[in-house]
Amino acid sequence: DAGVIQSPRHEVTEMGQEVTLRCKPISGHNSLFWYRQTMMRGLELLIYFNNNVPIDDSGMPEDRFSAKMPNASFSTLKIQPSEPRDSAVYFCASSLEGRARQFFGPGTRLTVL
Amino acid sequence: GESVGLHLPTLSVQEGDNSIINCAYSNSASDYFIWYKQESGKGPQFIIDIRSNMDKRQGQRVTVLLNKTVKHLSLQIAATQPGDSAVYFCAESFGNEKLTFGTGTRLTIIP
Numbered sequence: 001d002a003g004v005i006q007s008p009r010h011e012v013t014e015m016g017q018e019v020t021l022r023c024k025p026i027s028g029h030n031s032l033f034w035y036r037q038t039m040m041r042g043l044e045l046l047i048y049f050n051n052n053v054p055i056d057d058s059g060m061p062e063d064r065f066s067a068k069m070p071n072a073s074f075s076t077l078k079i080q081p082s083e084p085r086d087s088a089v090y091f092c093a094s095s096l097e098g099r100a101r102q103f104f105g106p107g108t109r110l111t112v113l
Numbered sequence: 114g115e116s117v118g119l120h121l122p123t124l125s126v127q128e129g130d131n132s133i134i135n136c137a138y139s140n141s142a143s144d145y146f147i148w149y150k151q152e153s154g155k156g157p158q159f160i161i162d163i164r165s166n167m168d169k170r171q172g173q174r175v176t177v178l179l180n181k182t183v184k185h186l187s188l189q190i191a192a193t194q195p196g197d198s199a200v201y202f203c204a205e206s207f208g209n210e211k212l213t214f215g216t217g218t219r220l221t222i223i224p
Contacts (some may be wrong), residue, residue: 004156033211043157043202043214056211091156100206101143104156 002026004105006092012111018080021108024073025094033102034077035091043091049075050097062081082112125221132193136203136220142206143205147212148177148188152199160188160201190220198222 005024013019025032033048047057052069060067064083069075079086089109093102126132138146144165149157163170163177163186178188186203200219204212206224 015160042216045211045214048211093156098209099145100209100212101159101162102212103159107156 004092004094004103006090006105006108008108009106010109010111012113013082014113015083016081017112018078019086019110019112021068021077021090021092021110023075023077023092023105025075025092026103028096029094029105030072030097031095031102032069032075033093033095034075035093036088037091037107038088046077071097072102082110084112086110087112122216123131123219123221125223126193127223128195129192130194132190132197132220134190134201134203134220136204136215138184138205138215140205140207140213141181141184143207145206145209146176146177146179146186147204147206149202149204149214150187150199151202151217157202167169193220193222195222195224 004026004075007022011019031050034046035043036046046059047067048055049069052072059104065079067077067100089107091104093104093105095102147162148160150160151157161172161175161177163179168179174191178187190197198221200217202214202217204214206212
């Protein structure tokens with residue numbers, strides 16, 4: 001029974017490069033969440049989707065960040081251009097519609113040099 | 114603004130003892146609360162949850178207590194084991210919408 005799948009697990013890139021993080025939610029889950037975790041700011045919600053539609057993107061730091069969910073089984077978080085301050089662990093989580101309990105993926109550790 | 118905060122950032126407990134991790138929340142309308150455990154290098158993992166119509170819920174070795182009067186949530190872990198060492202997060206939600214997470218408490222089990 002697969003949980004939330006994220007790829008890559010680790011990403012090292014240089015400042016200015018485009019970064020794309022990927023997430024496959026648990027099958028049957030209607031809601032998907034992207035978080036960023038840092039020592040300084042803790043766990044921050046960036047954006048979440050219900051039935052593939054973005055509901056709240058108020059946590060997206062700036063226009064360099066964008067997220068898409070083209071179908072129920074796939075979402076991407078893109079950073080273009082990336083900056084060193086974007087270095088963090090990015091988590092994807094999913095839940096059943098109408099249920100607050102979220103299931104988290106293993107995260108992608110992003111390092112921007 | 115609304116926030117969820119933890120009283121203590123770190124907690125050290127002797128192996129075998131019970132531990133209590135506390136959490137304060139500020140949104141009196143929150144109706145769902147949840148505790149997650151995050152081990153190093155992993156994503157947060159569900160431990161236990163509770164709805165606002167309850168004040169106590171028990172799981173295996175864990176108990177969550179909810180005091181709505183003072184807007185306080187606690188997680189009790191009985192007979193702690195080395196595997197309990199992790200960061201513990203509380204989170205709240207209203208109407209099954211997004212979760213608002215606290216800053217986390219690092220629990221260290223002393224052998």
